Amino acid sequence: MSSTSLTTGRSWRPSLPRRHVPVLATLALLLVMYGIGVSQYRAFSNVQVVFNVFIDNGFLLVVAVGMTFVILTGGIDLSVGSVVAMTAMVSASLLRDGLPAALVLVIALLIGPTLGFLMGCAIHFFEIQPFIVTLAGMFFARGMCTFISDSSISITDGFWTSMSQQRIGDPAGNFVSISVLIAFAVVLIAAYVLAYTRFGRNVYAVGGNAQSALLMGLPVARTRIAVYTISGLCSAIGGILLSFYTLSGAPLIAVGMELDVIAAVVIGGTVLTGGSGYVFGTVLGVLVLGVIQTLITFDGSLNSWWTKIVIGGLLFAFILLQRLIGIRFK
């Protein structure tokens, strides 16, 4: 199935590397959607609209970056949404118990990677499908949320509220929150790691063909476990950002978020079988989702379920595009 498709896309313009096409298509889509928004609604051209997309989706961006690592190795992590909720929940409950903010931050940031590390070990050493292991992780984390508390816990800690309310802006009055800066930092670090470090090369190699990577002497085990740990860490950071954003921990928050994240990564041009994709694409994918939501909010007459239908349609379009330009599919 895969070998035939490789030759069909030969006639594509040679000047454009084929692996860049999905990312460029996402960029084009994003610009078109933004253009539609600007032409339809006067307030859409306001810079703050763009900033708000980042403010509202900062945590999604961080989690999607972690997911990009996992998907690049050809795996999948379904636990991210639950880990985000669990992190927010744990921080909220620890803060309620009066622990100092710095300690809470450390504990909250350790839980996600630990769970990710354990899942990575189960996936690698016991050869259980990532899908099933992370599904169990998802159940576990979601169960822990309600185990901690059945109802949402609000956060009144000084550090959290100041992080939540701090506005960094220009004289014109446009601003972003600190969460956005943290998200950007995560994106930049991730992009650097993937593009310029040995570990990044290993991630692409394992995703391209784990067997070959092993025969080449690359540390497949370490890489595979590391990506799930990274995804756990990103989910934990995402959880902290979400708790900054909502100033509470709720047991049922971020349900189904893993789907949005996977959709963002795929729309961003990362191939689900692994080995091809960029962090930059993921950023664009998250922005596409954010702009869709903004457009639907601006329109007012469309209901929220249209978001899901549009995301589904976009997923289809992008997968078809990847297929047409002949990127390898299993």
Place this chain on the structure above:
Amino acid sequence: MTAVADRLRPLTAHRLFWPALVLVVMIAANTVYRPGFLAVEVKNGHLYGTPIDILRLSAPLILVALGMTLVIATGGIDLSVGSLCAISGAIACLHISGAADQNSPATVATALALAFGAALVLGAWNGVLVAVIGIQPIIATLILMVAGRGIAQLVTEGQIITINSGPYRAIGLGHFLTLPLAILIALAAALLVAAFTRRTALGLIVESVGGNAEASRLAGIRSRRIVFLVYVISAVCAALAGFMVTANVSSADGNAAGLWIELDAILAVVIGGTSLAGGRFSLGGTVLGALIIQTLTTTVYAMNISPQTSLLFKAVVVIAVCLVQAPAFRARLRRRRRGAEPGPAAPQREKEQVPA
């Protein structure tokens, strides 16, 4: 000691042994915790009791898991079943709620036919994406999983449609020959699928496609047609489950109907011993797996633990069952047990498989 172990080996080696053991242990634990657990009584000519409840409530899961078993046997996966449940339930309830006489069997029959039609179309859509366009199953069905919830809400216009229809309610709550109708429908579906797959060559063909689609095609099997077929079957099973879920509460909620049922179904299939890699499947194991999951859920309810916390138990069961079934884990365990006596050189390593 070893003699007993030797005699038990054929039993423990049977692939349904571990799932069955888990179910028995769970029922035993329940009976110890609550002696009345296994009590079944007859009221108004119907059987009542916790075991009957478990059977009735597990019916939708069994149905969805049946379709999922076939899909997974071909090496695929169908994430869209939950959304399909919601869509089919919504369409059926919408038609019934708009009818003049909600109790007329003709109305209910039309509603079911309409919903089945929609399920066939959506199943065919999944099938085309996977079999014809060749998209990876997990992502092809993810499309409908995301968009399907939106479609279901579009059908119900974001409202919860309540209906008052006797015949429709019977699908979820009715009785036949003292047993709940739902479980009879699920069992009939299971027997039908079993008859078609195990009494004809279909099951073998499905397994061969799951083992290696390309080799099967070269051997003269129309792989694509088989793959297409299993997604349609899965959609039809999901639609049937959707009727039960909505009939249970006499209302259709585009958001909540069939939520997470795809994950439970995949879990049931895996617990039942079907490999996610495809190539072999066990329908009996799937039914057993679905019963395990429902027993677990009921147990947690009965112990007054919040339903969400039941996910913790589910996580433990999933990991335990998967570890027990994972060849790598078993090999490790066996090696450790034999660690004392010098075994024959190194334990034989499985050959590295190189994908063709």
